[in-house]
Structure formats: structure tokens, C-alpha cells
Amino acid sequence: MAKLPSNKTIKDLAELLGETGLTEIEIETGDMRIKVARQGTAVSAVVPAAAPVAAAPEPALTPETVPDTAPADHPGGVKSPMVGTAYLAPEPGAGNFVKVGDTVNEGQTILIIEAMKTMNPIGAPKSGKVTQILISNEQPVEFDEVLMIIE
Secondary structure, three states: OOOOOOHHHHHHHHHHHHHHOOOEEEEEEOOEEEEEEOOHHHHHHHHHHHHHHHHOOOOOOOHHHOOOOOHHHOOOEEEOOOOEEEEOOOOOOOOOOOOOOOEEOOOOEEEEEEEOOEEEEEEOOOOEEEEEEOOOOOEEEOOOOEEEEEO
């Protein structure tokens, strides 16, 4: 008979789901297999939030900020480290962390991504000038999606 996994093992796997944005993790060791999965209802709850953004999008790109290269290829692209909802301001009604033209320092908070009801501050990966913001406030984002350009 296989030894049951410890609660810590299961908890660690569940935390890994949140950190990586995955919906399911499965590991197998010898004759024991552990599968940890998020329920699909949490993901579908994010989908309705996209409707207002699509109905009245904030202009993310203006003619003077249209990139010469695709954002994914830009060396100054700030990519999302997780799946979640991006917030450009620290709280509703407050000013944005940054706007196009602002100079930021490495590590400075430039936005927040909410994932599994946890607010995750996202810091600037390098110092420079914000030349593009490619998302809108409260927009769902995917892992590795380019959110901003800092040059």
C-alpha cells in the first residue's frame, strides 16, 4: 500500500498552481500519483469582466506610440508572470502607478495582478521610460503577455 502524501505536499502543489497560473498539476512517484487542479468556475468568473473592457476600451496605443516591432519581440517588454486581472492603480479611484512618459526605477511597482484573490505587485524589471501601456485597467491577462514597454 502506498504512503499517502502529506498535507504540506498538497499545499505546496496548490500554491504552485497559483504562482504559475496553471489549472492542473500531476506528479507521479513510484506507485503513487498526486493530481491537484483548480475548478473551472474560478476561471469562468474572470471572463465576464472582459465584456466591459471590450465595450469601452481605453486607447492603449495612439499613433505616436505604435511600436516599430511587435510588443512580444521588444527588448523592453514587461511580461506578465502569471494569469490574472491587471490593475493599473493601487485602488479604485486612485491614479495609475505609471503613465506613458513616466521614468521608472528598477523594482518600482508599475501595476498589480490579482490571481486567486491575491494582489501581486509587479515591479519594473529595469529602469527607464514607459513608452507604451498595452493593457487597460481591470483587464484579464495571460502568462507571458506583454503588458508595458520600458525603454
